[in-house]
Amino acid sequence: MFHHPLLGERTQSLSTPQKMNPTLALLLLCQLALYTSVTSKKVCGRPPVTDGIDTLGLKRVYEIGEEVTLACERGYIPGKARTARITCSASGEWTKLDLVCSPKMCPLPKPMQKPGMIDVPFKSVLNYTCDDGYVMIGANESVCLHDGTLSAPPPMCKAVSCALPQAPKHGKIVYDKKFTGSETRYGQSWTYECLPPRAPIGNERGSCLASGNVTEPPVCEEVSCSIPPTIDHGFITFAVMREAGYKEKVKYQCQEHYVLDGSEEIQCQNTGNWSTLPVCRAPCKVNINRGRIFYNAKKIWIGDLKPNRVLHGEPVVFYCLNKELKCGIPVASQCNDGTLNTPECFKEPGKMEYTLKPKSLPSEIAMCPADLTK
Template sequence: MSPALALLLLCQAAFYTTVTSVKVCGRPTVTDGIDDSTLRRVYEVGEEVTLNCEQGYLPSRTPAPRITCTATGAWTQSNLECSPKMCQIPRPLQPFANGRTEAPFKSVLNYTCDDGYVLVGTNESRCLHDGTWSHPPPLCKAVNCPLPKPPRDGRIAHDKPVTGSTTKYGQAWTYECNPPKAPSYERGFCMADGTVTEPPVCRDVSCSVPASIPNGFIRFAVMRPHGYKETVEYVCNEHYILEGQNEIRCQNTGNWSSKPVCRAPCAVGIKRGRIFYNGKKIWIGDLKPNRVLHGEHVAFYCLNKTDKCGYPVASTCNDGNLPIPECFEGESLCVF
């Protein structure tokens, strides 16, 4: 090798060593919310960078921290954290927000209306960098329906007064026919799609002779078929309790509404001991007649064997059956 070539190789090696020995810092790693729009890819040792929160975030410390590129190629610590600004959730919506009253920056509220209501306004709102919403909450306006048509040979009775030529979703009415006819169905509605129930057909309806009920009877009624809306009244025998409506009605289907039931009284099935009944503590022998009406409560005194004293356990008469508590063993040893 010639001396000139050897010198050239040595110079190249020295230059390479000099260049590669200088360390630099790469782009600083930042957490969410820190503004990285002005950060470069490479920094020299000793250079400083001031970190700031981007728009819509609040810094955890002030003044804004500075980080420095060190000789090791690493940045000093900043300990800066940026938290998003919060938007107040509109008060009418808070019951749907699982207890939350605020939403962070960039959150989105999506609005929908229930069936039968039309959304007036925008269906979306975003939490902006200044803590406000991009749009106010919309309104949900009830669907309008045209006024219903009455049945032939009949009329309509609205649940609420109606003005104008429309009615609103959810409003209802009753179809009525000229006596003695009955409508094929009685109720109509303004529906979610903006339509109304078609008018029913008025037809002749008759209910069969009303049936009797056990332990009861029909009061002042002629035993004959009855027309639509006619009623009969049931009464229970003495000491029986009527459960259900005392009147039944001939319905537009030609069937009677549900008949009531007469529930039987109970006898207190113990021979010796005391009970608490009708606000009084009495011996069973003094309960005359031995009868408790359906639905009434009786307390039996059970024995606490440890303290040799009694405690009350309640039981209820249910259609002739009054259960005796399993703990009851007769008269206790204590005076109550």
């Protein structure tokens, strides 16, 4: 037999063979559950902390009324208060935490500073690299420490140096800039030249490379080009008709009314070939019998274009009719080596219209708005 303090009456032990009333058993279980929930004890878990707050020594569970004093860990700076005290309240919650910890900042080396970025926070890692052609002297990494200093100063980047280049046999070296010393620096450059009548076969330009080596010099060999060729509708202005040596030049001109397309001068190259020949482009004829055109910055009746000739590359404007709006549309065409295409929209007027009503032609009436002429 046992006596439950909340029931206020005696009940038989459950081990006796006598059966308990079901209603009484249910009431007993409910009262036990109520008793357990009323007497449960509230606690606080580990305090919620933000980055930079020292968590060393914090427990997992705290009793009601326990206090904890928090501070910033090494490498962080507190805000208004240097420390903050929080309490585990009766509700099992911690009181408000006002402590804010900000990381200490390390100043960037001046060469690395940019607008809006002059320092970096605690624990940041700076990785240094040098441009191609430079070697690093010093540490390639630096860390922002807890005291606001960098673990290592920035390194120096020193230009790669190369030994002086060797001049090619039967040649010489012409440096871009004068310098003194027994070595060259990365980026310094020069030209390898061969003594006439030889030409460089290989690299004509040399420099100190990022690898610390110099560009290999060329081989100087005797080179000649064939007798200068002729061009259609053109002629050589001055040249002795013979084979030419390396870098010898020849000039061309075109016949009257032909236009030179390309360089007027060709040169014997180290391959034994001449550089690209120019071409003489033919003039064009305006292929209409009646009408008015715009040429050389003025309107001209086709009968007044004497001679009927337009040079290569020159534009000619024809006038077409917009029947719906009854306005003129200027359409340009360009002379291209003897060919000047007449726009499809151009309709040549009849002889009577051209003679008796010239003011009604598309070239003489109001021009269409610009957006309709595109």
